Amino acid sequence: MLEGLKFPTYEAQTDRPLISLVVPVYNEEDSVAHFAAAINGVIAKSWPDADTAPRFEIVFVDDGSRDTTAAVVCAMCSIDSRIKLVALSRNFGKEAALSAGLKAATGDAVIPMDVDLQDPPELIRPMVDLWQSGAQIVNAKRVDRSQDSFLKRTTSRLFYKTINAIADHPIAVDVGDFRLLDRSAVAVLNEMTERCRFNKGLFSWIGFRTETVEYARPARQTGSTKWRVSRLVALALDGITSSTTFPLRVWTMIGATISLLAFAYAAFLIIYTMMSGGDTPGYASIMVAVLFLGGLNLFSLGLMGEYVGRIAVQVRGRPLYIVSTTVGF
Template identity: 65%
Template sequence: MLSLVVPVFNEADGIREFIFAVDKAMSASWPEPQIAPRLEIIFVDDGSSDGTSTIVRTLRKGDARIKLLTLSRNFGKEAALSAGLDAATGDAAIPMDVDLQDPPEVIRPMVEKWLGGAKVVNARRCDRSADTMFKRSTSRLFYRTINMVADHKIADDVGDFRLLDRDAIEVLKQMTEHTRFNKGLFSWIGFTTETVEYVRPEREVGTSKWRTLKLLNLALDGIVSSTTLPLRIWTIIGALISLGAVAYAGFLLVYTLTQGADVPGYASIMITVLMLGGLNLLSLGLIGEYLGRVAIQVRGRPLYVVESREGF
């Protein structure tokens, strides 16, 4: 059985189209129903304010595959995806977006790779022409940056759309991070990984909920949760500046004893003070980013709160 995990937030217009597209793709991929995998479709309503839950409940009356997990408020897609994976009961799970930019036709190739022995099957976007130039550029910059500093590299142009074996899901359920960056977690768990490629289509329904600020926050969460290298870099910078300061102090002492004292220069003093002050503030801000996430973690609050479970 496959579990399709579909986080939704104000996506009432896209639910029916998504289920229709999944059924069409499954029928085309497995013409013989007796060999087709069974499905459970888990919609995770992440605090929607429209009729998303109502639409899912209506469709659920005539389709036992559909299940609904309603969160008590909007916790964000990363938490909603984690809630869906925690609730999944299939032999494998596939996170998908309801806007059909994750084409259901890719399910069959992923299942074949999985049956061939892979525990994780990534779906890589080989053509992102449907995205804007700004989104393509910033995405490329993000992947290059995080893979330069991350302890475990993440696959380029691979989003949440992938197949996860039950073994991989069980490991993910043990992870307690509250500042969640699922792409990094998917990379960290390891396992035998294969990749299928697909062309990312244009969005068919709804509008993107990812605004620039939210994407920047996600990128920052990804970097901070994937590595402690930025802290180590500032340790090295601080050590180099300290060594330079000691060397310069020794030079000034020798110069003053042998040549006498010069009139101090205002410009050089201000440049030094401003440079060191800026470095201090920057390093303190970076430490604050890590410390803030430590504070969130030690509070021990749940990653999400489930208001209702239907169909499980």
């Protein structure tokens, strides 16, 4: 179980900082080696003087892959001591896998990345430079998403507008998990106990001094996306319910407004009946009112159910993930 697993604590052995790249993977046997090779090439090009370059480690978090991803990473660990593996006991989802990687990372700064190289490794140097200049979080903002599909761009834009309109702490627009986090920020994130995890919201909530670098998002170079529509919808609901209680409050206001209108209409009917006699009730008007109010009730109950369900998950207190194997630590 997670509680019984002890990850090593980083102790500085040189004056050069250690940068941890955290890479959640799921069925990416064809991508992990390509990713590691690309990272090594970019690091060598970005810091030609090896004596002054930061030290790096790559922490792959295998999220219950059904292919040979874990075996490929294990083989890479035996070749390169900078590569490490955290294998989860089953598929817990990317948010949980990323949290496991943040927990396992030992660096002075941590950079979550996608294995498909849509998070350009070339940004590592400018992010590290801003961090060494005093920034505690460095966001990577996507200013050009033309390589993404029209549907993905549209739904993403709608999601950011919706959540930032109602969230207690707005999240950075067009900034994914790709960012640099100082050790102090990672320590705070590791202390958070949310079971329904929405990391982008947590990154925004913790604050700290933040800088931004911008980039054009490239096309995916290897593999295929593992995100299904149902998972994206679930992630969006987690994001909204974990970032604000506004959807609950708004139904209080809607209910109060409808109640006031209903009382006013009832008073009108009483006075009208007393003065001129009652009309024969209309079937259509009754059905419209019943269906309208019934639909509102069901929708509001479903919304409250989303919050209650997440409360139940939190109260159970089960671990966010379970680590089955670690290699290279």
